[in-house]
Amino acid sequence: xxxxxxxxxxxxxxxxxxxxxxxxxxxxxxxxxxxxxxxxxxxxxxxxxxxxxxxxxxxxxxxxxxxxxxxxxxxxxxxxxxxxxxxxxxxxxxxxxxxxxxxxxxxxxxxxxxxxxxxxxxxxxxxxxxxxxxxxxxxxxxxxxxxxxxxxxxxxxxxxxxxxxxxxxxxxxxxxxxxxxxxxxxxxxxxxxxxxxxxxxxxxxxxxxxxxxxxxxxxxxxxxxxxxxxxxxxxxxxxxxxxxxxxxxxxxxxxxxxxxxxxxxxxxxxxxxxxxxxxxxxxxxxxxxxxxxxxxxxxxxxxxxxxxxxxxxxxxxxxxxxxxxxxxxxxxxxxxxxxxxxxxxxxxxxxxxxxxxxxxxxxxxxxxxxxxxxxxxxxxxxxxxxxxxxxxxxxxxxxxxxxxxxxxxxxxxxxxxx
Amino acid sequence: xxxxxxxxxxxxxxxxxxxxxxxxxxxxxxxxxxxxxxxxxxxxxxxxxxxxxxxxxxxxxxxxxxxxxxxxxxxxxxxxxxxxxxxxxxxxxxxxxxxxxxxxxxxxxxxxxxxxxxxxxxxxxxxxxxxxxxxxxxxxxxxxxxxxxxxxxxxxxxxxxxxxxxxxxxxxxxxxxxxxxxxxxxxxxxxxxxxxxxxxxxxxxxxxxxxxxxxxxxxxxxxxx
Numbered sequence: 001x002x003x004x005x006x007x008x009x010x011x012x013x014x015x016x017x018x019x020x021x022x023x024x025x026x027x028x029x030x031x032x033x034x035x036x037x038x039x040x041x042x043x044x045x046x047x048x049x050x051x052x053x054x055x056x057x058x059x060x061x062x063x064x065x066x067x068x069x070x071x072x073x074x075x076x077x078x079x080x081x082x083x084x085x086x087x088x089x090x091x092x093x094x095x096x097x098x099x100x101x102x103x104x105x106x107x108x109x110x111x112x113x114x115x116x117x118x119x120x121x122x123x124x125x126x127x128x129x130x131x132x133x134x135x136x137x138x139x140x141x142x143x144x145x146x147x148x149x150x151x152x153x154x155x156x157x158x159x160x161x162x163x164x165x166x167x168x169x170x171x172x173x174x175x176x177x178x179x180x181x182x183x184x185x186x187x188x189x190x191x192x193x194x195x196x197x198x199x200x201x202x203x204x205x206x207x208x209x210x211x212x213x214x215x216x217x218x219x220x221x222x223x224x225x226x227x228x229x230x231x232x233x234x235x236x237x238x239x240x241x242x243x244x245x246x247x248x249x250x251x252x253x254x255x256x257x258x259x260x261x262x263x264x265x266x267x268x269x270x271x272x273x274x275x276x277x278x279x280x281x282x283x284x285x286x287x288x289x290x291x292x293x294x295x296x297x298x299x300x301x302x303x304x305x306x307x308x309x310x311x312x313x314x315x316x317x318x319x320x321x322x323x324x325x326x327x328x329x330x331x332x333x334x335x336x337x338x339x340x341x342x343x344x345x346x347x348x349x350x351x352x353x354x355x356x357x358x359x360x361x362x363x364x365x366x367x368x369x370x371x372x373x374x375x376x377x378x379x380x381x382x383x384x385x386x387x388x389x390x391x392x393x394x395x396x397x398x399x400x401x402x403x404x405x406x407x408x409x410x411x412x413x414x415x416x417x418x
Numbered sequence: 419x420x421x422x423x424x425x426x427x428x429x430x431x432x433x434x435x436x437x438x439x440x441x442x443x444x445x446x447x448x449x450x451x452x453x454x455x456x457x458x459x460x461x462x463x464x465x466x467x468x469x470x471x472x473x474x475x476x477x478x479x480x481x482x483x484x485x486x487x488x489x490x491x492x493x494x495x496x497x498x499x500x501x502x503x504x505x506x507x508x509x510x511x512x513x514x515x516x517x518x519x520x521x522x523x524x525x526x527x528x529x530x531x532x533x534x535x536x537x538x539x540x541x542x543x544x545x546x547x548x549x550x551x552x553x554x555x556x557x558x559x560x561x562x563x564x565x566x567x568x569x570x571x572x573x574x575x576x577x578x579x580x581x582x583x584x585x586x587x588x589x590x591x592x593x594x595x596x597x598x599x600x601x602x603x604x605x606x607x608x609x610x611x612x613x614x615x616x617x618x619x620x621x622x623x624x625x626x627x628x629x630x631x632x633x634x635x636x637x638x639x640x641x642x643x
Contacts, residue, residue, distance in 0.1 A: 218498055221518075224519070225427075225430055225496075225519040225521065226430045227520075228522065228523075229429075229430055229434060230429065232433075232588065233433055235588065235633070235637065236437075245634035246634070249634070249635065249636045253590070259520050294597070295597060297609065298597065298609050301609035301612040
């Protein structure tokens, strides 16, 4: 629920109930005042009758006007208490509510009971009209209030939604600084300032981290080159004993892994830094055929059977990244295949699927494509291959997935990004 | 023939010199920009191994001077930055090859040999080694009169060996040369063994001596045994 709707609901409930209560109170107050006026006119009538009787010693002619009637009834005793009550006035047409005053009067020892009735029809009509006008006014006030609120609030909240939109589309790995719109409203200005500051800081931290990784990896290259060259000189020595050779060999293998890891980290940094941004149309089928011809002797040495089912497919991608991606996919399948295993490559317009025989599903699907993920039984490898595959797919707008299906590790890349 | 190594890391440049130097090549080193400029101006080199980041200047400047003076020295750039830009600018500036650190000395050896071959014979030549005759243009290998059919990888491997005669080449270096280093083939070198076995078999069947020797599982050595 939107903030405005939430606020509006509370506001509306309160306003309507206040208006309703005050309307009811207003109705009764108005009616009380008008009825009092009618009562006053009844009393004036009584005074007039009494004055007439006093002057002429006879009853006046009962004059019936439209909304008032007067009745004289002979009576034995005086009416004790003068009182005004609500009663009903019967006319030929219909019954009307009325106020009725009864008092007694004495003319020549004869008591008469005088009843004066005054119709309330006009009063009621007036009350109803006033209440109706009041309710209409309240309605108009409420509706116009809503409309104005909506229009004004939408305009007021506009900078907020703009900021939200900008932040939504913002990637921290990009170099561009966050640009939030200016606002006349203090709260939004403060919000934008705070957001810009904290995102700016996150961006700076990210850049520092990236720079650190890149620098560290670069700085390692030269020492690695020195160690490697020295080891290569060492193995030239014919006087090395077998034990020494073994030691040198394991050092060389470890060095190789270190060099590979470092290279992969550098590659990841470069991909992140958008250094492979230029995209071209790539004929993927030809590319895969070419790659396979390069590595087929590898697969033959392991007696891995390769079967392919490929359509002509064109994708838009950086050409260097295509090579790296295919090398990693094929290298990965090669390393994780047993002798005599099978490798399947399937390619159509939407996806590339590489699968190879395997015994157990790789667990931890979530962590699979993260850096340095290693299944417990695997040795060797830089453990960055899958993360490179993912990074390449990310910058190319593809989606990579893994599943274990019918005894096969299946890696699929979806070009449509869905 | 002389080779010049322009590299500020003393251990590395000495290592390169020891590896490349033999009865045919004299290897010199230059540890900074000024020395490098002086040496390249004074002498002719068959091949120059050039680092880009040098104390006192940029290696690419040396390359520009060489080209401006019309020198025919072959140049291999070695750089720690391993960036596409360095490679592209280097090759555009007239370098013959580019190698990213950390490289295998045997890889460097093979590339230096290739450059010297190209410079000396305009790339249109044959390599002879003992009874072996390799026609680089036709990509054929003969022993005596007999033609040997080698697969592409086997041929590449043979050229690599010839660039590193009498040197022990590690399996790592060989695998990286043949399949590139982003295949991540660590711990799976059986295929190298298979290839070597096939080459040896073909040579011996053609009546040639066995030139390839396995060294303690570390690698292989090519030469007259």
